[in-house]
Amino acid sequence: MSVVEITGLGKTFGAGTTALQGIELAIEEREFVSLIGPSGCGKSTLLRIIGDLIAPSAGKVLVNGKTATQARVDRDYGIVFQDPVLYDWRTVARNISLPLELSRWNRRRRAERVGEMLELVELTGFESHYPWQLSGGMQQRVSIARALSFDPALLLMDEPFGALDEMTRERLNLELLRIWEASGSTIVFVTHSIAEAVFLSTRVAVMSPRPGRISNVIPIDLPQPRTAATREEPRFFELVTQVREALHLGSDLDRQLAESTRAERPT
Amino acid sequence: MLVLVLAVLWGLWEGYRWLWMTAGWSWPFTVDSTSMPHIHDVLRALFRHPTSGFGDILLVQLLRAALFTAKEAAVGFALGASFGFVLGIALSQSKLLRRGLLPYVVASQTVPILAVAPIVVVYLGSLKVAAWFSVAVISSYLTFFPVTINTLRGLESTDRRALDLMRSYAAGRTMVLWKLRIPAALPYIFSALKVAATASVVGAIIGEAPSSIQDGLGGYIVNFNQYYTLNPENLWATNLIAALLGIAFFLVIVLAETIIVRRAPEHVA
Numbered sequence: 001m002s003v004v005e006i007t008g009l010g011k012t013f014g015a016g017t018t019a020l021q022g023i024e025l026a027i028e029e030r031e032f033v034s035l036i037g038p039s040g041c042g043k044s045t046l047l048r049i050i051g052d053l054i055a056p057s058a059g060k061v062l063v064n065g066k067t068a069t070q071a072r073v074d075r076d077y078g079i080v081f082q083d084p085v086l087y088d089w090r091t092v093a094r095n096i097s098l099p100l101e102l103s104r105w106n107r108r109r110r111a112e113r114v115g116e117m118l119e120l121v122e123l124t125g126f127e128s129h130y131p132w133q134l135s136g137g138m139q140q141r142v143s144i145a146r147a148l149s150f151d152p153a154l155l156l157m158d159e160p161f162g163a164l165d166e167m168t169r170e171r172l173n174l175e176l177l178r179i180w181e182a183s184g185s186t187i188v189f190v191t192h193s194i195a196e197a198v199f200l201s202t203r204v205a206v207m208s209p210r211p212g213r214i215s216n217v218i219p220i221d222l223p224q225p226r227t228a229a230t231r232e233e234p235r236f237f238e239l240v241t242q243v244r245e246a247l248h249l250g251s252d253l254d255r256q257l258a259e260s261t262r263a264e265r266p267t
Numbered sequence: 268m269l270v271l272v273l274a275v276l277w278g279l280w281e282g283y284r285w286l287w288m289t290a291g292w293s294w295p296f297t298v299d300s301t302s303m304p305h306i307h308d309v310l311r312a313l314f315r316h317p318t319s320g321f322g323d324i325l326l327v328q329l330l331r332a333a334l335f336t337a338k339e340a341a342v343g344f345a346l347g348a349s350f351g352f353v354l355g356i357a358l359s360q361s362k363l364l365r366r367g368l369l370p371y372v373v374a375s376q377t378v379p380i381l382a383v384a385p386i387v388v389v390y391l392g393s394l395k396v397a398a399w400f401s402v403a404v405i406s407s408y409l410t411f412f413p414v415t416i417n418t419l420r421g422l423e424s425t426d427r428r429a430l431d432l433m434r435s436y437a438a439g440r441t442m443v444l445w446k447l448r449i450p451a452a453l454p455y456i457f458s459a460l461k462v463a464a465t466a467s468v469v470g471a472i473i474g475e476a477p478s479s480i481q482d483g484l485g486g487y488i489v490n491f492n493q494y495y496t497l498n499p500e501n502l503w504a505t506n507l508i509a510a511l512l513g514i515a516f517f518l519v520i521v522l523a524e525t526i527i528v529r530r531a532p533e534h535v536a
Contacts, residue, residue: 051435052434052435053431053434053435072434072435072437073437074437075436075437077435078435079431079432079435081428081431081432083428085426085428085429085432087429087447087450087451088529088530089450089451089453089528089529089530090450090529098436098446099436101446102436102437102438102442102446103436130529132530
């Protein structure tokens, strides 16, 4: 059984703007799938529908065989947004333990898990810092630790490194792969960086806009575990080129469409 | 810094007084020793026995009165702030309640406190409630409003993504309120509490008049008002103490805020 199974999914916003149309996608356990596409292709919308933050207009999403709503109620999702969305009034440790409090873990188990999580994201020693005392990259690591703290079946990441500088981003990419390896989670990752998508993923779903749809799914056969050297392999460049061409194909199509219908939708 | 500000204020007062008196200007008002007594006379009045001649020097009497008023104001503040907070939460939870009740909450503040005060005193007096407590209730009437409005505003301005996060954890309404909305609203609530703290002192002083309480600052103000032309500095001295009391209330809230509210430095007001 797939972790995520999307069939015939569509989303139309109020005024009749079609954000997504005919989305079909199955994601297997332990996969790392990136959704990539230009702004307005509905990649964030798709992620939010998977996470049951918004409802689809057509089709359905099954997560571990359950409806998305049931999966959310069962706390199957860990979500990381572009902004860390940490609570300013809570220390790092208490930010990470927030979902555990909501799941009514007792204090001792919470402390234990927070310790493990801090170790996982290499922030041991920062547990009593406040979010605003940390750098952007560290904040995002806290956010990842929080999302993984309760062992969700699925990790949804919406451009988590989009606001960081290139060097921090590359370092966190490596770290995310290590965390993915160690936690054994399944990840759906939204990005608009081609290199990031290729480097991280087992598959890249290329999306094109108006209406938002998956135009191509490219398997990434780079060997695991990936390292900084992976970025310099010829196969990496081939795959980057392949994704880029798939994106351009989508946007050429888009340009033709755009001439007939003029609609702008933010992601 | 404080010394400098005080010195400038003193200079402005005395300078204005001197200039208007020497030039004989009468606009916007005639300046003389009655309308603007010397500051040193006001300070000296604090250490004299007031004209009525009884008991301690004025400072001691005023401090005792300030303490009395402070009790009324503190109880009034506690009542008003708690009520205002609870009302703010209730309003935030129900649109129906908001539409039905909010206009009356606003209307309550358009009724002059001087008109409400005697009613409260008479009503609570008939229930054998101590007079000072009636004053506290009057003071709470001024206190609850800013707290309600700002609590409501704070609870409604929760970050959209933080709410999405709570939704992804399938957190219930109560949990979202306790773990997110209220903590996020604290800066709003505290800025209301600062307004409310000084308002509670004003409310207590005003409330003392219709309840014919003589032990508080309100009693002294009424009294010195009647003898203003004879001893203007007594009233000014009382005003000074009343202002200091208000400032003290304000500072207590500021202190509580720095202890309770954990925010990035640039968020701290």
